[in-house]
């Protein structure tokens with residue numbers, strides 16, 4: 275690929291994407307990719323990581339595969355590319371029926387860029403067809419998911435190394451906006467690419483000011499939000515720790531802010547509803563979204579001005595991702611965290627629910643090593659019901675069964691010593707993960723209680739230094755909210771109002 279000239283790359287940028295210049299880091303990463311290197315690219319939220327693989331995919335002869343964590347993210351990207359005239363792109367996801375999947379899989383060579391979830395790459399039918407194709411580039415977008423989710427919630431992230439080698443080891447590009455040096459190590463380790471070229475850029479966002487306010491309790495938080503949103507008429511996202519809270523506060527805000535359009539978004543809603551809410555928010559038909567962490571990644575709305583955390587996330591990395599939805603157009607925006615004493619209990623409970631207890635692990639191992647049925651799929655229901663595991667906890671254990679070779683092709687092995695050492699390894703691993711999660715949360719808490727510049731402290735574990743904004747930095751440096759000049763809500767996207775549109779066309783009324 276060395277023969278691709280820089281001028282041609284710029285021409286492609288203009289022709290296919292309508293941009294005249296590259297943003298920081300894009301050119302360097304694209305150049306490395308076109309030269310066939312494996313690259314780990316860290317660029318701040320909202321600065322254009324997608325282009326780093328979209329542009330090369332046009333120039334490559336074969337297919338570029340992009341592993342993406344969310345369906346809404348894939349659908350959005352495919353839609354945006356198609357709107358730009360790039361038709362040879364598709365997403366394969368669990369929302370599609372078999373016929374829809376077949377339509378893509380059976381015509382793979384018509385596509386240049388294919389988005390898939392890590393789970394889809396465990397499907398032998400899909401892998402068999404991919405094997406018949408030339409894969410030019412294998413991309414892992416939001417690569418921090420490997421480290422953040424791979425161990426419990428989505429263990430197929432840890433199987434990507436095997437997928438890449440099955441696909442004849444194409445060059446790999448891993449992208450993220452939030453990866454500490456440890457997470458970067460994790461990404462390279464789990465992808466089996468310890469020598470990736472690192473293209474790491476500062477991830478701080480100069481135009482986001484950080485504010486943490488202490489509140490007495492949750493009703494105080496609601497009052498604070500209502501006062502603020504009456505004063506600042508800006509597109510806003512409010513993060514909650516649970517579905518219940520996000521619905522409950524959305525209803526209250528809807529009643530008490532009649533001039534604003536409020537709704538909610540969480541993982542318990544069906545995919546169609548979620549897509550609809552996301553689209554309405556993008557089109558300015560909604561201007562306040564109460565959401566859980568399920569909303570965020572890939573939401574490329576340029577003018578979100580305010581991101582409020584009603585509840586704390588469990589780590590700084592998630593906070594940086596979530597607040598990174600603000601000010602993607604570069605204009606002044608604010609991240610506000612509302613904190614009441616005792617709030618730490620919620621994230622701590624969440625962390626605990628992400629891992630099985632020692633007792634649960636012992637019970638599952640005891641049950642599986644002694645039961646007469648040896649087919650694991652037949653036992654899953656009994657495990658869920660009798661041992662009261664949630665899906666994440668079971669995800670962790672079943673992955674440990676695979677890692678410790680206690681299961682072969684879905685059949686449990688009959689070797690007592692293997693089960694004994696497997697149990698010890700799993701317990702040790704669980705404790706390591708728990709300590710890691712607690713440590714990350716302690717880091718977040720110390721940020722909440724910090725007495726020096728929030729910006730400095732927020733990025734401390736990710737990079738050396740940051741750009742200090744002159745106007746609004748954080749609540750310790752400036753009086754942010756009283757000095758924040760807002761522009762007001764953007765005009766609603768009229769294209770969605772067909773009545774109005776038709777009236778205009780026919781000049782009625």
Ligand SMILES: Nc1ncnc2c1ncn2[C@@H]1O[C@H](COP(=O)(O)OP(=O)(O)OP(=O)(O)O)[C@@H](O)[C@H]1O
Pocket residue numbers: 293294295296297300317318319320321322323324325451571572573574598
């Ligand atoms: N060179 C460029 N010039 C102008 N705009 C660009 C350029 N590259 C990307 N953009 C725009 O920047 C916006 C953000 O891009 P993108 O979604 O790829 O960001 P990201 O880094 O992946 O963000 P996130 O971390 O949230 O996933 C998009 O609207 C995109 O069109």
Ligand SMILES: [Mg+2]
Pocket residue numbers: 323324415572
């Ligand atoms: Mg992205």
Ligand SMILES: [Zn+2]
Pocket residue numbers: 727728729730747748749750751752
């Ligand atoms: Zn500051």
